[in-house]
Amino acid sequence: MSVVSSVCCYCGTGCGVLIESDARKITGVRGDPAHPANFGKLCTKGSTLALSAQASGRALYPELRADKASPRQRVSWDAALDHAAEQFAAIIREHGPDAVGFYISGQLLTEDYYVFNKLAKGLIGTNNVDTNSRLCMSSAVAGYKATLGADAPPGCYDDIDHAGTLFITGSNTAFAHPILFRRIEAARRANPEQKLIVVDPRRTDTAVEADLHLAILPGTDVALYHAMLNVMLWEELIDRDYIAAHTDGWEKLRETVREYTPEKVATICGVAAADIVQAARWFAAGPTLSMYCQGLNQSTCGVDKNATLINLHLATGNIGKPGAAPLSLTGQPNAMGGREVGGMAHLLSAHRDMANPEHRAEVARLWGVDSVPATPGKTAIELFEAVRKGEIKALWISCTNPAQSLPNQKLVQEALQAAEFVVVQEAFADTETGQFADLLLPAASWGESEGTMTNSERRISRMRAAVPPPGEARPDCRAVVEFAWKLGEQLGRDGKRLFPYTCPEDVFNEHRESTRGRDLDITGLSYAMLDAGPQQWPLPQGATTGKPRLYEDGVFPTGQGRAHFYNAPYRPTAELINAPFPLHLNTGRLRDQWHGMSRTGLVSRLYAHVEEPLLSMNSQDMQRRQLHDGELVRVKSRRGSLVIKVQASEELRGGQTFIPMHWGGRFMAGMGVNALTLDAFDPVSKQPELKHAAVQVEKVTLPYRRTIMRRGEGATLLRLAQPYIGRFDYASVGLTGRDNTVLVFETASVGPLPESLVQEMDAAFGLDDPLLTMNYQDARRGIWKKARVEDGMITGARLSGETAARDWLKNLIAEGASAMAVRNWLLAPVEQPPEGQVGRGRVVCNCLNVAAPDIVAAIAGGADLAALQGTLKCGTECGSCVPELKRMIATHRAVT
Numbered sequence: 018m019s020v021v022s023s024v025c026c027y028c029g030t031g032c033g034v035l036i037e038s039d040a041r042k043i044t045g046v047r048g049d050p051a052h053p054a055n056f057g058k059l060c061t062k063g064s065t066l067a068l069s070a071q072a073s074g075r076a077l078y079p080e081l082r083a084d085k086a087s088p089r090q091r092v093s094w095d096a097a098l099d100h101a102a103e104q105f106a107a108i109i110r111e112h113g114p115d116a117v118g119f120y121i122s123g124q125l126l127t128e129d130y131y132v133f134n135k136l137a138k139g140l141i142g143t144n145n146v147d148t149n150s151r152l153c154m155s156s157a158v159a160g161y162k163a164t165l166g167a168d169a170p171p172g173c174y175d176d177i178d179h180a181g182t183l184f185i186t187g188s189n190t191a192f193a194h195p196i197l198f199r200r201i202e203a204a205r206r207a208n209p210e211q212k213l214i215v216v217d218p219r220r221t222d223t224a225v226e227a228d229l230h231l232a233i234l235p236g237t238d239v240a241l242y243h244a245m246l247n248v249m250l251w252e253e254l255i256d257r258d259y260i261a262a263h264t265d266g267w268e269k270l271r272e273t274v275r276e277y278t279p280e281k282v283a284t285i286c287g288v289a290a291a292d293i294v295q296a297a298r299w300f301a302a303g304p305t306l307s308m309y310c311q312g313l314n315q316s317t318c319g320v321d322k323n324a325t326l327i328n329l330h331l332a333t334g335n336i337g338k339p340g341a342a343p344l345s346l347t348g349q350p351n352a353m354g355g356r357e358v359g360g361m362a363h364l365l366s367a368h369r370d371m372a373n374p375e376h377r378a379e380v381a382r383l384w385g386v387d388s389v390p391a392t393p394g395k396t397a398i399e400l401f402e403a404v405r406k407g408e409i410k411a412l413w414i415s416c417t418n419p420a421q422s423l424p425n426q427k428l429v430q431e432a433l434q435a436a437e438f439v440v441v442q443e444a445f446a447d448t449e450t451g452q453f454a455d456l457l458l459p460a461a462s463w464g465e466s467e468g469t470m471t472n473s474e475r476r477i478s479r480m481r482a483a484v485p486p487p488g489e490a491r492p493d494c495r496a497v498v499e500f501a502w503k504l505g506e507q508l509g510r511d512g513k514r515l516f517p518y519t520c521p522e523d524v525f526n527e528h529r530e531s532t533r534g535r536d537l538d539i540t541g542l543s544y545a546m547l548d549a550g551p552q553q554w555p556l557p558q559g560a561t562t563g564k565p566r567l568y569e570d571g572v573f574p575t576g577q578g579r580a581h582f583y584n585a586p587y588r589p590t591a592e593l594i595n596a597p598f599p600l601h602l603n604t605g606r607l608r609d610q611w612h613g614m615s616r617t618g619l620v621s622r623l624y625a626h627v628e629e630p631l632l633s634m635n636s637q638d639m640q641r642r643q644l645h646d647g648e649l650v651r652v653k654s655r656r657g658s659l660v661i662k663v664q665a666s667e668e669l670r671g672g673q674t675f676i677p678m679h680w681g682g683r684f685m686a687g688m689g690v691n692a693l694t695l696d697a698f699d700p701v702s703k704q705p706e707l708k709h710a711a712v713q714v715e716k717v718t719l720p721y722r723r724t725i726m727r728r729g730e731g732a733t734l735l736r737l738a739q740p741y742i743g744r745f746d747y748a749s750v751g752l753t754g755r756d757n758t759v760l761v762f763e764t765a766s767v768g769p770l771p772e773s774l775v776q777e778m779d780a781a782f783g784l785d786d787p788l789l790t791m792n793y794q795d796a797r798r799g800i801w802k803k804a805r806v807e808d809g810m811i812t813g814a815r816l817s818g819e820t821a822a823r824d825w826l827k828n829l830i831a832e833g834a835s836a837m838a839v840r841n842w843l844l845a846p847v848e849q850p851p852e853g854q855v856g857r858g859r860v861v862c863n864c865l866n867v868a869a870p871d872i873v874a875a876i877a878g879g880a881d882l883a884a885l886q887g888t889l890k891c892g893t894e895c896g897s898c899v900p901e902l903k904r905m906i907a908t909h910r911a912v913t
């Protein structure tokens with residue numbers, strides 16, 4: 018067995034991992050105790066990386082289709098890249114460089130990002146290269162630049178320990194950055210005086226831990242920050258010396274915030290004025306560390322939200338010292354690296370400005386090209402709109418799934434259908450976007466490629482390959498470099514001179530040189546130095562270590578050295594609720610799933626936390642609509658609709674609903690939550706308002722329910738379900754089980770299905786062999802059930818017309834129960850399992866496999882959290898389930 022150190026590929030916390038492997042397979046993953054982002058800890062997603070690495074469902078060979086109507090056929094890499102180069106070159110020759118575009122990803126390595134950026138801006142001469150970071154971080158980028166002068170998070174994770182107040186706003190850190198949240202819990206245990214303020218419309222697991230939770234109405238953040246500044250002014254809590262010495266723009270802002278009294282803003286935000294006052298006092302007392310994420314960024318006034326939050330830091334001098342900083346949490350693992358190399362439509366390498374002719378000339382000189390284009394390229398939403406209109410004819414998509422993740426999916430999918438030529442460079446074969454690929458290029462995935470990544474605290478780590486990629490999959494960087502050589506030949510440009518790299522380190526060294534003299538200067542850094550451990554930027558030549566905190570001297574990279582106060586009025590959400598659309602829809606992350614589930618969706622145990630897509634709704638709103646848990650509703654926005662199960666949630670205030678961002682058209686009927694979201698975007702950052710839409714919710718009557726359950730390999734089973742999902746008004750597909758995987762495919766329709774469809778689906782899921790299936794049919798009532806039994810074990814079932822046994826049956830299939838013991842109940846309409854066959858129930862602690870019934874029984878016996886951790890050990894490994902354990906204690910104590 019060999020062990021290499023690397024980094025987790027999910028969130029921007031950037032946890033270090035140790036990958037164990039034999040010659041060809043990743044066999045285990047554990048936290049790296051030496052990595053300063055996590056000191057050996059991993060959350061549920063990180064700790065199951067080895068399982069997702071072993072899953073099938075990978076894209077293995079290049080595949081090309083002759084025309085849109087034909088299926089793709091396997092081709093060689095040479096043929097694939099030749100074809101891509103010919104297509105791109107022909108379009109560029111006929112329509113110009115802006116007729117092609119690249120849509121890349123915050124999950125790419127920095128070296129991948131660098132070559133994509135140089136390919137578009139240097140070789141082709143278009144700035145049409147944008148990334149899914151546009152959906153994630155671009156408002157944070159613009160907020161930093163507008164106030165502090167550079168896209169540079171000034172704080173670090175150590176500040177969590179030094180802070181007197183933690184101000185978490187627009188972030189469910191407990192779910193989205195779990196290991197940072199563990200660090201927050203530890204800091205609070207060590208310093209009980211530390212205050213935690215959480216601003217979030219929902220009472221999330223993060224908010225439950227707060228000393229003060231401000232459950233503001235969606236989108237009202239700017240009004241809240243202005244009101245806090247108003248209180249600070251009124252109560253003389255501002256740092257006048259700091260303002261005078263290090264900032265400008267204060268007078269104008271002061272005039273603006275005078276209008277935002279706590280009383281007035283209490284009405285706008287829907288919170289008590291006294292709570293605004295309290296938040297202002299604790300913030301000003303400091304040292305204060307703000308942590309924020311998509312709640313601020315994914316908004317049509319995302320830049321205003323970011324920048325007016327930074328106002329509070331500048332006004333109170335809460336920046337540039339231990340425990341005091343505005344620390345934007347990056348959603349993706351390497352959104353920061355992408356920003357460093359300028360891999361977006363409006364950025365240039367090493368934080369240079371596209372609008373600055375000197376900066377453009379510097380980049381052109383570094384790359385050895387005559388010039389780089391001056392006009393910003395199309396950003397994510399604009400890019401797909403341009404594809405839809407035919408302005409962009411060839412699109413290269415790498416490491417991202419826009420047919421799931423972009424808002425207003427109807428338009429996005431129209432665009433992908435309309436494109437002349439779509440290249441999809443992907444590790445996983447079955448993503449929603451894959452179906453639109455004219456050319457599919459198989460990509461190496463996590464644990465299979467080399468490079469670097471930068472986390473939320475500017476810390477660069479080495480990503481290492483532990484095993485070779487499967488099939489003919491290749492690292493993205495290598496594929497892009499070879500494409501650049503071929504495209505260069507086609508266009509009569511010297512691609513080999515521009516892309517002379519033989520390995521990712523060559524690319525890193527060129528990127529390093531581009532940072533010389535810039536705010537993110539890493540000319541003192543090398544792969545050899547990173548081999549000794551990760552480092553934060555800046556790290557200029559001669560330095561031996563990076564810089565944990567920026568702006569300690571109060572000098573900002575704004576030209577004049579002063580930070581700018583940002584003066585913006587509060588603006589409401591782009592879409593307002595009204596009589597036809599009376600409810601707010603909020604979207605967000607779950608703890609155990611990642612983005613569009615192309616990786617986490619293959620690991621059955623990651624469904625234990627939340628097993629299916631649900632609309633969460635306040636219980637009184639449900640009562641008013643006579644809705645009950647588990648019933649189907651149609652959620653409708655101005656763009657589309659979705660049929661989904663509803664569940665009551667006391668996390669939400671009245672008038673608000675929530676759907677997780679993860680489930681797309683591969684896991685549910687319709688196009689997922691982004692059938693509902695809107696593509697309006699911030700005028701500066703161009704980041705869309707994924708966080709809010711106005712919706713209506715109405716009960717749907719689809720009485721004929723069916724559930725197919727089948728044991729097997731996750732990716733294979735999910736693929737079997739794909740042809741059928743879109744044939745139902747309601748369909749949900751997921752996995753369950755721990756040591757064994759079971760597909761659960763649930764549908765609902767107005768009445769029984771046509772016989773031909775029933776037979777086709779039975780055959781697809783292996784439920785058609787009369788020698789292996791038990792059968793129960795009541796034709797008069799439309800009930801028809803089947804169970805597949807192999808070697809005395811239940812391995813599958815189909816319940817049609819009556820599905821009461823669904824939950825216990827799926828558990829027994831996952832646990833490999835004997836068919837003999839449950840034979841008489843197998844096809845009966847009973848919600849409770851037969852005696853002695855209770856099953857383990859839902860697993861709450863994924864790391865140590867502790868199930869809910871055992872936890873509930875221990876709580877009934879008087880156990881508190883310490884006792885649960887002592888006896889059952891739940892919550893003692895990654896700690897992600899601790900908030901849920903606390904909730905269970907509160908609930909079941911109240912009941913007993």
Ligand code: SF4
Nearest residue numbers: 025027028032060063
């Ligand atoms: Fe990965 Fe979890 Fe760490 Fe994020 S917090 S980097 S998902 S292990």
